Amino acid sequence: MRLSCLHRRLQFGRLFSTVTGSHGDRRWPGWEVVVGLEVHAQIKSRSKLFSSKLWTSDPSEPPNTSVSAYDAAFPGTLPRLNPKSVDLVLRTAIALHSEIQRRSAFDRKHYFYADLPAGYQITQHYAPIATGGHLDLAAGRSVRIKQIQIEQDTGKSTYDARRRVSLIDLNRAGTGLMEIVSEPDMRSPEEAGTYLRTLQALLRSVGSSDGNMEQGSLRCDVNVSVNKPGEPLGTRCEIKNLNSVKFMQVAIACEVFRQIELLEKGEAVQQETRGFDEAAARTFSLRSKEDAPDYRYMPDPNLPPLLLEQAYIDRIRSTMPELPDATRARLICQGLTSRDADVLMSVDAGREVGFDGQLGEGAVALTHDLLGQLTARNLTFKENPISTGQLGDLIDLVQKGLLTGTSGKTLLRYMLDHRTQEMPSQLARDMSLLALPADADNGTSELEGWCREAMDALPSETAAARQGNRNVVNKLVGRVMKISRGRANALKAKEVIESMLRA
Amino acid sequence: MKLARSLHTRAAKTNALVYTPPTPPPARPGPLSGTRVAVKDNICTRDMPTTCSSEMLRDFTSPFDATVVSLLRAAGAQIVGKANCDEFGMGSLNVHSIHGPVLNPWVPRDEHEHAPRSAGGSSGGSAAAVAAGLCDVALGTDTGGSVRLPAAYCGVVGLKPSYGLLSRWGVVSYSDSLDCVGVLARSVADVHKVFATLNHHDPRDPTSLPPSIRQRARSAPARGRDPSDLRGLTIGIPQEYFPAELPALPLRPLLRALRARGAALVPVSLPSTRFALSAYYVIASAEAGSSLGRFDGVRYGKHVPPPPGADRAKASQVYAHSRTKGFGREVRKRVLLGTYALSADAFDNYFLQAQRVRRLIKADFDRVFLKPNPLRGSPSRSDEREEEGKVDVLLHPSAMRTAPPLPAPSPATHLDAYVQDTLTTPASLAGLPALSVPAGLADGWPVGVSVVGQWGDEEGVLGVGRVVEAVVGM
Known part of the structure; x- marks a missing residue:
């Protein structure tokens, strides 16, 4: 799998292509690629989603220093929705032309994991805050948005292999996230990249997220399938936790090759969740559909439905920054x-x-x-x-x-x-960097001095220039710039050299 | 001195308080100065442990006070200790506790009836502490009857207020949509005073109702009740709350006395009541399974490391060791039941079905009360015809029997403990105020009667409670 991916990369010269649209792709002739994205963007609010604890986006902060009793799921704590987060999600929804739901609700998604202190994540499974919408890409392409939901981020867990322990940092736990789910409207890795960059710029312009993939404030999962033109969509696989635009594109391309290879061998693509190994440039199975956990979604009994007045939505709309x-x-x-x-x-x-x-x-x-x-x-x-x-x-x-x-x-x-x-x-x-006034006498004489120095330093070039080789003049000018440490005006120097050559 | 020692003996005998501070924290002056309050051990206190009667939290002290505790301290009350309870509030007999069962402190006149009896649960320690005079008032929590049942068994007054009035910040969740902080005392007046102290909006509790809705509930002024003149008061007697299994309880003299003073007694029907118990156990268990997911032994609480060679591939496999040892039998049972009720295959048939039943039960209550429900939009003034057959409050026995003997039969073979909740769960599902008031004795043991009112009508419920108290005391 890995070899074939690299092999094709060599064969086609590169994994990146500028070919888009319906004309087919030279990398996978006779196949169509369908991509959908689930983007998780951290909401750029000073407070976490449900706790009053100050949140800082600075990942260099010492572990477990920005954690409230609620974030650590202490018994007796309860969530309190931070309204600023809702404002920012609404701005995003408006910018994406989504339909804001006057009534949305919060649900619990249950699973046991070390970075999920409560044993459940609060999300909007049944009634998201916004549905529909679209993001226009350049070149007349547009990607439809399926829905936007508000949810909590988890903490971070890292495994220390040497000490054989898991380390948990809850600084991020409870930070607000927007999950922006696209329809499967992208047709190439590059288009997915364009979508992600465009979305990033949009989030930043409305101030709702830093959208920084390197620092983890923007993360994405992609759904990829392939099919023959004119045939129904293929079985999709989800690739989780891609943290740069570049790697996302490589991951999609590798996954496309993997799926095509399976289909061409007459095998079926299994619906599953996959990870991406950046070093090996290959995707690998995380879990099959049968192993998909039962998250036991339940309406959160602590959080009443989020009801938005039309006037409130209108106020957000009227104070939108320029897109x-x-x-x-x-x-x-x-x-x-x-x-x-x-x-x-x-x-x-x-x-x-x-x-x-x-x-x-x-x-x-x-x-x-x-x-x-x-x-x-x-x-x-x-x-x-x-x-x-x-x-x-x-x-x-x-x-x-x-x-x-x-x-x-x-x-x-x-x-x-x-x-x-x-x-x-x-x-x-x-630093004696000031350019010499071109018209000043002393300036001219200093410039002439540098020109003479340059011509003396490069006698053969000077000779060639005298015989009419104009390209060599530029080399002389370059020497003048070097001697003058950039203070000379290159155009003036050229004039001076040319007149000295004629002399 | 002798009295103090006898009190101490009684305290030790009831096993009602599981922690008393070596030096009581100083109380500041205020409206509750001199009032000694015991706090159920599932309500957080920063200066005393909060064990929830669970092995899981045996050594746990919360970093903060529950809002209700802060309000009590601010009002000058003295917190005398933490009260025993069923583990995480799950139980009806207060026998599921690492601290051991609570013994009912009632002393019957007939010496032959002196076999130990249960104080009821889950707030058994709170009720027993009040009954034994270890405190003046106790805070309990009531999810499906956990304040009213022990109040009835121990012969004290217990109020489960309307859901959303008393803050749950700092109350360890059992079932978030049902849990209420309740108040127990020896008189309705004491319950009233403490309830009033605690009845404030708390921004830290998202289910705490805002002042506007509280105001709406108060807008219909409560009529001050002269116990000798009850003209204009209509009391509903719900037929479903007098099942055939109900033994003879001394309620007839009470009802006769109320009628003699001018109250109108009308029979009413709440047909969805028979589904309440099943719906309650599905919802409460589902929410319990969810809320108790946080007890993994990592950040606080009991940690049991997996034995050598154990599978550690998944977090759940690691947590299972702590959770198996940390939770008692009853809690494990409900967590498993609740986990099943939320699983994809069972969700519709159990959880959603139970939510539908819950709506039917609410509608039943709204149909019989004269007052409109302040939570259901703008009240339209009902005309005379619609008022026919409607009632101010409902009155029914608090429990199916008097305090059961100890040791309790194994719940695996006996459903009796669950059936005790039949009469109390409907008000919990509907979020209504319900007050259990002592109403005499049966076989020498206390019997309680419950007054249930429309949402937010605590004044009405407590007013009728005072009347019952007065009539019974005569």
Whole structure:
């Protein structure tokens, strides 16, 4: 199974494909793939779902330090619904065009597990808070939403193999989750990835979830089946606990190959729950349908039905923040290219970094660089040590031509490394990074000095350039930039070199 | 001194209190100053153990006080100790307890009748402590009769209030949709006083009703009752509560006396009553199986490590050892029954069917009471014709018999213990206030009569209770 998956990966060059739609997929010709997603997103409320205990999303917090008596299921404790969580779920439902149910209810799902202190999870099995809806993807595709339900997160259990003990951390226990269930409307791993990213951006833009897969605030289970075109849908398998978009896509592709291989051998796909082994790039059986636990769902006798007044729903609707599609359209209307709009929108996890409408050369490019540098340092935009004042100053320097784009990047890197409070204009002076005014005499002479130095350092290139090889000129300019530590204006340097070559 | 020693002996004999603090906590001044209160051992206290009479919680002390305990302390009451009970409130005779059975402190005049008898359950320790004078008032819990039954057997007053009035925060769940904190005392007035102290909305209990609904229930003012003039009071006698098996109880003189003072006695029918006991055991067991899932021996409570070589593949296999040792026979029985009732194959026939029966029982009660149910939307004023045959309160015996002798017969072969709940479970399923008041003796042992009213009509129920108390005392 594993070998065949890798074999096909080699055969087709890659597991990722840009082929979508109904034209078939080069990876599995003659087969159609059907994917549905169940996404669990942690509700971004300061309080847990049913306890007043403060909740922090910081996974670095010491274990079992953010746990109330209720979270630990102490006898005599009772749940109390945190209304802020409901607000955030409603925002999500509205953003997904779902139909909000004026009456929903909470149920208990029973099973014994070390990270489930009460022996049951409170969820909305029989009457979810919202049903229906859709999420529009790019390229005219749309995925229907089946339902959205509110439920409790569990604690975390880790097995210490050396000491042969299970370790339980209840910090997460009782945190509110939204389970967003899609219809099986996706037709490829990539489309599932697009759905997940689009959903992520939407959750962040309405502020209902951090949607961070790495930190576990967004997790997903996928349902996968394959069928021949024109035939009914195949038997689906569920793959549990996928924690990155990339791995989800790989898991789907591997599962598709596994199912096709079974069917082509004349065997049947068994409906079952599977896990995904990232290292081996294969899915494996967790339990068959026959082994599916009986969760003994029961209406929670402590929690009355959740009744929502229409006025309350209307108030949430009227205070909705702008959704990603609308933000993007507005930014493009204001004159940004679609690429620049994407950069701004990806800054704070989908929440736009206010664009003041002033188009400026290089501003977005610098923001883009900043994002790149932050990513390289494993920092989120929120942890960004550079203040808006500093960034504004830096952008001004570049826009006024006082700093070249290259020097701008250097300075940016310096500021991230040293976490300095100094303004970039001061730093540029201190570090002699300021570009030379192109029209100043002394500037020109300094530039000429660098050009001469460059030509002296590269005699053969200079000779070739003299004979009309224009490509070599760029190499000379590059040397000038190096000598000047980026302070030279590349265009000016080129002009100077060309005139010196003609001389 | 002599008196104190005899009290001590009696206390030891009844086995009513399972914990008394070495130095009683200081009580602050307040309306309940000087009132000594015993608290059932399934209600959390931060300065005393809360064992629920279970091996599982033998060494457990809660990190917090139940809201009802906080309210008592704030009002100046003195918590004198924790009262014995059936394990997690499951039982009718208070024999399912790691602390041993509670003995009924009643001393009959006829010495021949001195064989030990049960105090009833599950709040047997609370009733016996009040009856023996170990405290003035006791808190109990009533899920299907657990306050009213022991009150009747021990000859004291016991109130199960309307569901949703007294906070359950800090009350260890047996069956969340049925559990009520109840009050036991030697007089209706004392019960009333403590009930009033505890009757407040608690935001920590999601089933605690908000002030608006409490206000709606109070809006129809209770008539102050002069025990000698009961004109205008209609008392319903539900025929289903006088089954053929019921032995002769001294209720006729009471009814005659009530009528002589002007009360109208009308026979009423509550036809769904006969299904109540089965519905009660399905719902209560299902909820118990769910609520008691938390006792796994990991975070608190008894932990029994699996023996060497035992299968540890699943958490449930590991927990099973603690749960098997930690829970007593009766609790295990109900947890298993409840687990079955919720399983996919049985859910419709048992749990959903029981919920339907529960709705029928509520409808039965709403049909006979004059007062509209404040929980069922806006009350429309019923006209004269509709009021015909309707009643202010219902009156019926609290139990099928007087206190049963101990040791109790094995429940495996004897359903008698469950049948005792027949008369008390309907009010529990409907969430109605029910008060058991002593109503004389049969064979030298106390008999209780129950007054049941519309939801939220505690004032009406307690008012009639005072009348019964006065009439019986004459």
